[in-house]
Amino acid sequence: MAVIDADAHVVEWERTWExxxxxxxxxxxxxxxxxxxxxxxxxxxxxxxWMIGGRVFAKDRNIxxxxxxxxxxxxxxxxxxxxxxxxxVDVQVLYPSLFLRMMTAxxxxxxxxxxxxxxxxxxxxxxxxxxxxxxxxxxxxxxxxGHRRVELRQTERRLRCFYTRSGRGQASxxxxxxxxxxxxxxxxxxxxxxxxxxxxxxxxxxxxxxSLAQFKFGPINLFASLIGTRxxxxxxxLRWAFV
Amino acid sequence: xxxxxxxxxxxxxxxxxxxxxxxNHIYVACQTSDDLPYILEHVGDDHLVIGTDYGHNDTxxxxxxxxxxxxxxxxxxxxxxxxxxxxxxxxxGFH
Numbered sequence: 001m002a003v004i005d006a007d008a009h010v011v012e013w014e015r016t017w018e019x020x021x022x023x024x025x026x027x028x029x030x031x032x033x034x035x036x037x038x039x040x041x042x043x044x045x046x047x048x049x050w051m052i053g054g055r056v057f058a059k060d061r062n063i064x065x066x067x068x069x070x071x072x073x074x075x076x077x078x079x080x081x082x083x084x085x086x087x088x089v090d091v092q093v094l095y096p097s098l099f100l101r102m103m104t105a106x107x108x109x110x111x112x113x114x115x116x117x118x119x120x121x122x123x124x125x126x127x128x129x130x131x132x133x134x135x136x137x138x139x140x141x142x143x144x145x146g147h148r149r150v151e152l153r154q155t156e157r158r159l160r161c162f163y164t165r166s167g168r169g170q171a172s173x174x175x176x177x178x179x180x181x182x183x184x185x186x187x188x189x190x191x192x193x194x195x196x197x198x199x200x201x202x203x204x205x206x207x208x209x210x211s212l213a214q215f216k217f218g219p220i221n222l223f224a225s226l227i228g229t230r231x232x233x234x235x236x237x238l239r240w241a242f243v
Numbered sequence: 244x245x246x247x248x249x250x251x252x253x254x255x256x257x258x259x260x261x262x263x264x265x266x267n268h269i270y271v272a273c274q275t276s277d278d279l280p281y282i283l284e285h286v287g288d289d290h291l292v293i294g295t296d297y298g299h300n301d302t303x304x305x306x307x308x309x310x311x312x313x314x315x316x317x318x319x320x321x322x323x324x325x326x327x328x329x330x331x332x333x334x335x336g337f338h
Contacts, residue, residue, distance in 0.1 A: 004331035007294020064299050072298040227247050232267040243272035
């Protein structure tokens with residue numbers, strides 16, 4: 001029996017954003033550090049930060065430092081596969097880390113980030129000998145069919161599932177997302193929700209120290225919404241995952 | 244779950260723990276720190292999966308812990324095999 005790790009991660013690094021088109025390079029996340037470490041706010045453990053769409057995110061938080069960098073960032077695929085052999089895992093399904101959340105409210109920046117992330121993962125999949133499967137991140141601000149099809153034509157043969165995030169006015173049970181669910185049904189791909197998907201608005205409301213509200217309430221609310229609105233009955237061929 | 248059950252019953256509809264995940268085509272990841280025998284009793288073993296959080300956490304712990312539950316006989320071997328293999332295969336459509 002093949003052992004499938006249904007919730008593994010890749011950790012984004014500078015390479016992740018090098019797949020943007022030339023015209024989108026201005027939106028590429030940049031790494032920032034404090035010039036003077038003494039200026040760092042007390043209790044702030046991160047040593048590097050991402051600047052994305054005008055917001056700053058800690059870069060090296062929620063990281064399993066027991067795993068060498070080149071494995072968690074999938075920079076050395078052979079080393080990662082060898083580690084999976086040690087763990088007795090045949091297949092990993094890869095979810096993002098930083099990109100679990102919507103990182104910008106700017107639709108064009110989010111679309112560029114999605115494109116680059118998805119292309120990076122397609123390369124990882126290609127090198128992974130069928131053992132590194134992944135979830136595609138659709139640009140949720142653009143639900144018109146034309147835009148979505150362009151991305152899918154490039155990736156649909158390589159991926160197995162959609163990953164959905166939440167943001168302002170974007171509760172995932174709303175009709176806005178029905179075209180995505182129709183497409184996922186057509187392709188036989190599940191819609192996946194991660195237990196730690198963050199939400200920018202919750203960050204703004206609660207600030208630091210409210211991780212339950214920032215990360216966990218959204219998926220719990222979506223689960224209840226699916227049941228309460230009977231959305232799965234509207235899409236009888238669609239599978240949902242809460243991992 | 245209790246909150247959802249109350250809401251569904253108020254609508255005059257039936258509620259079944261055992262059928263909830265199956266009827267809604269939902270798969271949920273469990274953790275070995277969960278009370279797995281309790282969960283399995285209530286929702287069955289056909290819609291549970293497990294992940295290691297590789298890259299974020301101690302990678303070996305979850306799958307090894309699940310294997311230990313199987314070896315100890317605390318959870319049926321058939322349930323463990325479903326959680327580790329059959330269920331994620333069905334969820335993600337691996338063939």
